Amino acid sequence: MTDHNRPFSDDERAGLYRAIYERRDVRSQFRPDPIPADVLARLLSAAHHAPSVGFMQPWDFIVIDSTEVRQTVLDIFEEENRKAADNYSGERNTQYKSLKLQGILDSPINLCITCDRSRGGTHVLGRNSIVETDLFSTCLAVQNLWLAARAEGIGVGWVSILNQQKLAKTLGLPEQVYPLAYLCLGYVSEFLDQPELQARGWRTRLPIEKLVHGNGWGQPQANPELKAALKKQERN
Incomplete structure (x- = not known):
């Protein structure tokens, strides 16, 4: 039994910070190798142990390995990505179009982490003033999963260029359930030394x-x- 009051050792602390600093948003380096069920279970459990306001635990996890479903999501992405490209002109537009911003079919598994905005009932402890704390709490589940995945050598890519209404319909979500994060998961050929958008000159830290x-x-x-x-x- 682990002693929860025991301080982290130097190696344990270094491992945590390594996961934080070496975490990457992966789009281009996915390998086709499947993620073993026990590893995926560890990642989902790590996400489920995120903190949540009022202990509401508003998240659910939709594991997507269907090529048909992922193709539909890719179609939604491509439509929205064309619209997003129109926000830029000239060289910036060209640079934007050169970026690979998703790995929907490249990764062996997609995962949608949702937020049930009705979970916990009408009055959730700690949510009286800031209603959006259910969304914030679900983001913490995403971060937990992302760091655990890095420790397991698994890349994660967040696909944010999606029409949420179309995505919810594709996944058959109830009205009160919001598709907060659509993620691509898989082992990778490499983790880049720095975030890809920084390496490509889009933004600097x-x-x-x-x-x-x-x-x-x-x-x-x-x-x-x-x-x-x-x-x-x-x-x-």
Whole structure:
């Protein structure tokens, strides 16, 4: 039996931070190898152990291995992706069209993590002021799964360029269930050294020291030790 009060060892702590820093949004590196059932079960269990406001646990998991269903989802993506490309012009438009933004058929399994917005009843503890906490809680389940997947050597790609109404209809979701995250899962040929959009020059990571405020928005962080530690962390 694990002692839950035991501090993490140096190796355990390093493993956690490695998963965080080496997690990637995978689109292009999927291998066809199937994910063993026990490994997938571990990932789903990790997601299910995410924190949730009022312990409402609003998530469900739809495991999709049907080529027919995935082709339908890919069709939805391609329609929405054409619309998204119109947001850019010139060189940016060309760059956008060159990006591979999904691995729906390349990955052996797709997973839709949903949010049941009625779960827990009318009055959920902690949800009185911020109704969207069910969505926030489900995002934590996504992150749990993503980090566990990285530790298992499995890549995850979030396909966000989808019409949610069409996706819900394709998956037969009840009216109160929202398809929060459509994910592609599979073993990969490699995990890139840096996020693909950063490597391709789409965006760069913002410096952390410019994002940490002190006691209010736009106020300088007055703790010199924290400022120095943040700069050191960025160099690492």
